[in-house]
Amino acid sequence: MRIATWNVNSLKARMPRVVDWVTRFNPSVLCIQETKMASDAFPHSDFEELGYESVHNGEGRWNGVAILSKVGLDDVSHGFNDGKPDDPDARIIWATCNGVRIASAYIPNGREVGHDHYHYKLEWLSRLRSHLELNNDPSENLAVLGDFNVAPEDRDVWDIKSFNGATHVSKPERDAFYEILDWGLVDSLRYQCPGEAGVYTFWDYRQGSFYKKMGMRIDFILPTVPMNEAMEIIVVDRNARKGEKPSDHAPVVADFSFS
């Protein structure tokens, strides 16, 4: 079972790249973030032609998350089931594919430390942890995939000194990220590459960041401990950041073999 996540930064603008990537990598499940697309505009039929069922939680101009699957797409839900008011943004969608509970998540950016949006980000991460506690079990096959907008360690950014006082690396954000892992999820790329630095999933469009290797590792595949045991390989396809009209994020893709 091949599972992937990709923040496409507008599915409308990225559709040719997404179709090309899906055709070549043939994932069983692809989690997409930042569709920036209204619900009625989602190209379900184009994905159906490629062999995928699809579900989308969209709002239009911003955010928007989707799951494509070749291996079933059941028990779909949007947002959090935690007894609190609905999240106003379309930032997470859940489905069960081949017996694996999957989430495609786009965590708020935060904008600036101390900004209202930063507090919303911390609250959002806390709600994700609560949702998992209330609705799931860490012994099941489950994976949260997506753009977390958090770099958990200093080596997950190109130069920590450039991030003094910045979002994505602040202690409250990192603590909130590790609170989610502490429920029973594994940073699977870090697990496979415990000694690596310079493995990134995002490079800003500005400043020629990609060519200068000024990246950040902020997109993750986070399986439960038992599911992580079934992982065979995980890679970042940084080739997807090259060429014509790339997203500013690269896909992360992992293979799992369930006995």
Next chain:
DNA sequence: ATGGTGGCCTTGCCA
């Protein structure tokens, strides 16, 4: 060189 890009549509805001 004190800005750089890209995407959306609210031609400013967001990342």
